[in-house]
Each structure stands twice: as C-alpha cells, then as structure tokens.
Amino acid sequence: MxxxxxxxxxxxxxxxxxxxATGPVPVLEAAAAELARTVPFELWAGVxxxxxxxxxxGGVYRHGVGAEWMPRMxxxxxxxxxxxxxxxLARSGTPPVGTLHTGLDGRLERSTRxxxxxxxxxxxxEMRVLLRDAGRVWGALVMVRDADGPPxxxxxxxxxxxxxxxxxxxxxxxxxxxxxxxxxxARAMVLLSAEYEVLTTSATAxxxxxxxxxxxASGAAGLPxxxxxxxxxxxxxxxxxxxxxxxxxxxxxxxxxGWRLEGGSSPQIALSxxxxxxxxxxxxxxxxxxxxxxxxxxxxxxxxxxSTAEIATGLALSRLTVQDHLKSVFAKTGxxxxxxxxxQVFFTQYLPELPLDPSG
Numbered sequence: 001m002x003x004x005x006x007x008x009x010x011x012x013x014x015x016x017x018x019x020x021a022t023g024p025v026p027v028l029e030a031a032a033a034e035l036a037r038t039v040p041f042e043l044w045a046g047v048x049x050x051x052x053x054x055x056x057x058g059g060v061y062r063h064g065v066g067a068e069w070m071p072r073m074x075x076x077x078x079x080x081x082x083x084x085x086x087x088x089l090a091r092s093g094t095p096p097v098g099t100l101h102t103g104l105d106g107r108l109e110r111s112t113r114x115x116x117x118x119x120x121x122x123x124x125x126e127m128r129v130l131l132r133d134a135g136r137v138w139g140a141l142v143m144v145r146d147a148d149g150p151p152x153x154x155x156x157x158x159x160x161x162x163x164x165x166x167x168x169x170x171x172x173x174x175x176x177x178x179x180x181x182x183x184x185x186a187r188a189m190v191l192l193s194a195e196y197e198v199l200t201t202s203a204t205a206x207x208x209x210x211x212x213x214x215x216x217a218s219g220a221a222g223l224p225x226x227x228x229x230x231x232x233x234x235x236x237x238x239x240x241x242x243x244x245x246x247x248x249x250x251x252x253x254x255x256x257x258g259w260r261l262e263g264g265s266s267p268q269i270a271l272s273x274x275x276x277x278x279x280x281x282x283x284x285x286x287x288x289x290x291x292x293x294x295x296x297x298x299x300x301x302x303x304x305x306x307s308t309a310e311i312a313t314g315l316a317l318s319r320l321t322v323q324d325h326l327k328s329v330f331a332k333t334g335x336x337x338x339x340x341x342x343x344q345v346f347f348t349q350y351l352p353e354l355p356l357d358p359s360g
Contacts (some may be wrong), residue, residue: 007159010038011318014163023140024048024247025213027170028060032141035163039156041143042123044307047086048213048226050244051136051287054086056223056229057246058213059139065084069117070228071196078232082112084128090137095161096130118144125151128174129160133168134290141167175247176333185305187274190223192231194266198222208254208273213247223271227256231269234258245276245284253281289332298325302338 017030028046036044045064048057051253076082084098092098100111101124108114108124118126122212124147132138145152188205192198214224221233226246233242243257255276263270276284286296294315301311308326312319325336335341 015166024174043144045142048139060215061217067217074232096164097154097161099127101125127152131168138171190271192269211248230258245280248253
C-alpha cells in the first residue's frame with residue numbers, strides 16, 4: 001500500500017542521491033537507480049541535452065534499447081518525428097513529463113518508435129521527463145516498461161514531474177564544475193554515410209569520443225550517441241550544419257560540429273571533434289551558471305577590465321544597478337570579488353571574446 005509519505009520519501013531519496021553525485025553522468029545514474037526503487041521500469045536512458053538545441057551531448061545509454069536500434073531511433077527523433085519528442089515536450093508549457101500511453105490514449109501503435117523499436121523487443125509504455133532548471137532543459141530520463149507491465153500511473157508521472165526541477169538543478173550544478181584549459185590535441189574529422197556508417201575516422205577522433213561524458217549503449221561498436229545525434233541533426237538541417245559543446249569525463253569541454261555533404265549519389269556527413277572553442281566553453285559555462293543576458297554583458301566588461309563607472313556608461317545603467325548585477329553574478333558563480341571571478345572561474349578558459357548572452 002502506498003500513500004503520500006511513500007511518494008515523499010521517494011522524492012527525497014532521489015533528490016539526495018542526485019545531489020550527492022559528482023559529474024553529469026553520475027547524477028543521471030544515481031537518480032535513475034533511486035527512482036527505480038519506486039517507479040519500476042525495464043529499460044532506461046539518461047540523456048544530457050544542449051539547452052539551446054536540445055541535441056544529445058552525452059548521457060547513459062547502456063541500460064537502453066541497445067546500439068543496434070540507435071540508427072532507427074535517430075531517424076525517428078531527428079528526421080521523421082513522433083509522439084512525445086523532447087522539443088515538443090519542452091515547448092508544451094505543461095509539466096515536463098509525458099507517457100506514450102497517456103499521450104496516445106492507450107493506442108501505442110500510433111507511435112513509430114513503439115512499432116519499430118519497442119514492440120519488437122517486447123516493450124510497452126514509455127515515460128520521458130525533462131530535467132529543467134533556470135528556464136532551460138539540461139537533460140532527460142527515458143524509462144520504458146515491459147509490454148506485460150501496466151502503463152505508468154498518474155502518481156508515477158506526478159513524482160517524475162516533481163523531480164524535474166531538483167534533478168535539473170543537480171545536473172546544471174555538475175556542469176559548472178567543469179574546468180577549462182587548452183587541450184593539446186588537434187581536431188579530428190570523421191566521415192559518415194547517410195545511414196550513419198563510419199566511412200573514415202582516426203585514432204585522434206576515437207580518443208576524443210572516448211573522452212565524452214557518455215556511457216554507450218550495450219553492444220555499441222561505433223561512435224557515441226552524442227556524435228550520431230549531431231550527425232542526424234546535420235543531415236536534417238536545411239543550412240547543412242549542427243554544433244554542440246559537450247562535457248568530457250575529465251571535467252572539460254569538447255566541441256562537435258557536423259555538416260551535410262552533397263555531390264555523390266547520396267549525402268554524407270562530416271563530423272569535426274576536438275577542443276571546444278573558448279567562446280563555446282564560456283557560453284556553455286554561463287548557461288550552466290544561469291546568468292541572465294544582462295549579467296553576461298556586465299561580466300564581459302569585467303573581464304575586459306572595465307570599472308563600475310565604465311560599465312554603467314557603456315550599458316546605459318546606473319552604478320547601483322551594475323553593482324546589483326555584479327552581486328548576482330558573484331552569488332551564482334560562487335566567488336566574492338572581481339579578482340576571484342576573473343582569476344579562478346574564467347581565466348582558465350583562455351577567453352578572447354565573450355558572447356553577449358548565454359546562447360552565444
């Protein structure tokens with residue numbers, strides 16, 4: 001028998017487990033392990049998402065559907081469309097959680113990924129919960145039940161919805177600990193077919209992909225899901241490109257860019273992987289710190305050595321308003337002075353230019 005105390009205890013345990021974890025992948029693993037004690041599921045995946053594009057930038061896939069199903073999943077997610085996709089869920093304005101059973105009135109066969117991926121494996125209902133904090137989505141948990149099991153209940157989806165914000169905060173906090181620093185490795189190129197077959201790669205590329213904050217799907221032998229996600233987005237893109245800044249296992253940042261290539265009998269995809277550029281690292285870090293566009297403008301001037309009076313004049317603000325913005329920046333970044341802000345938080349990023357807002 002379950003009651004309010006049962007769900008409250010599950011909420012507290014899951015939040016505590018995520019807050020105690022260090023790093024984005026451990027946050028996802030700890031949250032899923034604790035949540036499974038109350039909300040059972042057969043398979044699950046934890047996805048790190050770029051808050052601007054909602055592209056995959058890492059995560060945990062070893063407990064999911066398996067590497068052999070990933071190409072089909074990518075086509076459904078990025079090229080064909082289906083029920084309960086991440087962008088639609090993020091835009092819905094409703095609680096950031098949904099299930100296939102509820103969204104399709106119990107008619108799971110209306111979902112392409114159910115028909116093509118879940119049903120052939122004897123799986124049933126799926127629940128997705130976005131991990132959202134500071135107005136942005138930082139990741140998601142995707143849980144799938146056995147076909148013989150019941151659909152996810154209203155109480156279970158309510159618990160997942162309540163967990164969205166604290167788990168999103170834990171995930172965002174884990175990203176602010178990522179140090180900067182210039183990586184000596186050069187960028188590497190990978191060429192894929194339109195079916196995501198690796199045509200050319202290199203040892204440098206493989207080393208970079210091994211550094212991503214990602215636990216691959218069971219049986220994975222090719223690229224990480226993050227790279228395939230960029231490739232799928234590039235293949236779909238009308239402008240022919242996609243780009244993400246990705247956390248690494250060592251606590252730094254990598255950059256992955258993808259382009260659609262035309263000219264042959266079918267399109268191909270070129271991927272570039274290597275150190276994230278300083279502006280991209282800073283933009284990712286500022287998103288994680290949840291600085292407002294105005295706070296980013298003030299910070300840009302601080303890093304350039306401007307005084308409070310100069311910042312006020314340049315941004316047409318009063319000195320008092322500038323000081324209020326600085327106090328907020330100090331509080332969000334965990335420093336006490338301009339010197340700490342520049343020397344300890346951002347100097348290590350080797351930043352030549354800072355974007356005007358967190359989106360770049």
